[in-house]
Amino acid sequence: xxxxxxxxxxxxxxxxxxxxxxxxxxxxxxxxxxxxxxxxxxxxxxxxxxxxxxxxxxxxxxxxxxxxxxxxxxxxxxxxxxxxxxxxxxxxxxxxxxxxxxxxxxxxxxxxxxxxxxxxxxxxxxxxxxxxxxxxxxxxxxxxxxxx
Amino acid sequence: xxxxxxxxxxxxxxxxxxxxxxxxxxxxxxxxxxxxxxxxxxxxxxxxxxxxxxxxxxxxxxxxxxxxxxxxxxxxxxxxxxxxxxxxxxxxxxxxxxxxxxxxxxxxxxxxxxxxxxxxxxxxxxxxxxxxxxxxxxxxxxxxxxxxxxxxxxxxxxxxxxxxxxxxxxxxxxxxxxxxxxxxxxxxx
Numbered sequence: 001x002x003x004x005x006x007x008x009x010x011x012x013x014x015x016x017x018x019x020x021x022x023x024x025x026x027x028x029x030x031x032x033x034x035x036x037x038x039x040x041x042x043x044x045x046x047x048x049x050x051x052x053x054x055x056x057x058x059x060x061x062x063x064x065x066x067x068x069x070x071x072x073x074x075x076x077x078x079x080x081x082x083x084x085x086x087x088x089x090x091x092x093x094x095x096x097x098x099x100x101x102x103x104x105x106x107x108x109x110x111x112x113x114x115x116x117x118x119x120x121x122x123x124x125x126x127x128x129x130x131x132x133x134x135x136x137x138x139x140x141x142x143x144x145x146x147x148x
Numbered sequence: 149x150x151x152x153x154x155x156x157x158x159x160x161x162x163x164x165x166x167x168x169x170x171x172x173x174x175x176x177x178x179x180x181x182x183x184x185x186x187x188x189x190x191x192x193x194x195x196x197x198x199x200x201x202x203x204x205x206x207x208x209x210x211x212x213x214x215x216x217x218x219x220x221x222x223x224x225x226x227x228x229x230x231x232x233x234x235x236x237x238x239x240x241x242x243x244x245x246x247x248x249x250x251x252x253x254x255x256x257x258x259x260x261x262x263x264x265x266x267x268x269x270x271x272x273x274x275x276x277x278x279x280x281x282x283x284x285x286x287x288x289x290x291x292x293x294x295x296x297x298x299x300x301x302x303x304x305x306x307x308x309x310x311x312x313x314x315x316x317x318x319x320x321x322x323x324x325x326x327x328x329x330x331x332x333x334x335x336x337x
Binding site for chain 1 (some may be wrong): 164167168171172174175178179181182187188189190191192193194195196197269270271272273274275276278279280282283286287290329331332
């Protein structure tokens with residue numbers, strides 16, 4: 001019986017994959033460099049406010065964060081406004097002074113970024129900034145999102 | 149002869165086929181954990197705690213623009229009620245008063261280097277209202293600095309390097325940012 005040979009193009013049909021590891025490595029290095037592992041576990045709820053005239057903090061290693069907002073009690077419920085530095089809630093406002101002073105000794109060009117919930121009372125924030133003044137950490141930054 | 153003894157050896161090779169898989173695994177890990185967030189915010193420098201033995205330098209009443217914000221977000225600008233949207237223009241008028249080319253108005257500042265903006269709030273004032281207020285004041289300064297930079301050097305203020313002489317001269321000598329944040333009232337009054 002007549003047997004017809006199937007015609008096929010003489011060219012190769014596979015995608016060259018030898019460069020794939022290089023591409024993947026390149027992406028990998030990009031993400032490794034840009035990644036910031038989550039630094040703290042937030043115990044207060046912070047809903048940022050917005051502003052137009054904001055500036056970027058370029059040197060992230062100089063930054064120390066203070067979180068102010070209602071304490072998270074459960075999945076949905078929140079409590080009183082609290083101040084959180086690093087991983088712990090600071091109950092005594094006057095303790096901020098020593099904490100921040102120690103940080104300033106480690107990093108003399110410290111910038112304190114205040115991440116404050118939009119509905120917090122300003123009185124509490126003044127107390128905190130007053131403590132910062134006593135500690136000598138005078139460069140601060142009110143963290144806000146860009147207003148759209 | 150030596151040539152005849154030569155045996156065919158397998159090419160020494162590291163198996164490279166799994167390299168891509170390993171790299172992908174790492175890539176996915178970093179993709180998942182990465183958060184590309186840029187820290188943005190309003191930068192301020194707090195004044196140091198004043199020395200108790202030294203009296204604060206006297207400030208003329210006309211060089212001080214008092215902005216009062218109460219807990220409801222109502223604004224009092226040098227004793228006159230105004231809305232938050234008017235603040236920027238009024239602050240600009242206040243700062244540029246008595247500048248060369250501008251007429252001197254009686255109860256506004258004696259010039260940009262003397263002008264001080266004082267923001268005072270209640271303890272109960274919500275933070276976002278305060279930030280809006282501060283945003284307007286800083287916006288007024290930024291616009292003035294930008295105009296100056298365009299007039300003097302032909303570039304926007306943002307384009308100047310922070311360490312450059314031009315930046316420093318505008319930021320320090322022409323329009324220094326003098327913003328004072330006063331201790332809030334208890335808010336009962």
